[in-house]
Amino acid sequence: MQPTIKIPSDVVEEIIEFSREVYPNEFLAFLEGKVKTDGVVIKNLAYYPHEASENSVTTIYHMGTHTTDFIGTVHSHPNGDNRPSKQDLRTFNHDGVVHFIINNPFRKESLRCFGNDGKELEFEIV
Numbered sequence: 001m002q003p004t005i006k007i008p009s010d011v012v013e014e015i016i017e018f019s020r021e022v023y024p025n026e027f028l029a030f031l032e033g034k035v036k037t038d039g040v041v042i043k044n045l046a047y048y049p050h051e052a053s054e055n056s057v058t059t060i061y062h063m064g065t066h067t068t069d070f071i072g073t074v075h076s077h078p079n080g081d082n083r084p085s086k087q088d089l090r091t092f093n094h095d096g097v098v099h100f101i102i103n104n105p106f107r108k109e110s111l112r113c114f115g116n117d118g119k120e121l122e123f124e125i126v
């Protein structure tokens with residue numbers, strides 16, 4: 001059985017809000033949560049005040065600012081689809097367990113989740 005990934009609906013709302021707010025720039029945040037035996041539970045966004053660009057995810061990783069509950073990342077693709085870019089895939093591989101991408105028009109339906117290998121993962125909004 002595939003472990004479940006759970007993300008609270010208010011976190012999804014925040015992702016949508018921030019993605020719209022910073023548009024046409026890219027929104028980026030860390031996710032905090034817990035890995036449990038039966039899956040991954042996301043608790044909240046950990047903000048990183050930042051003028052983002054497509055390279056920014058990597059930049060932040062190299063700054064070593066992870067909190068102890070760091071579990072993954074979320075970022076927006078203001079233009080284009082919600083699949084990971086080559087750059088994203090390199091970053092995903094670096095750290096974290098789950099990586100969300102949301103694209104324009106920034107709706108629940110435009111949110112997708114990927115593992116470190118770039119494979120799409122199913123998730124539940126709870």
Ligand SMILES: [Zn+2]
Nearest residue numbers: 077084085088
């Ligand atoms: Zn990206």
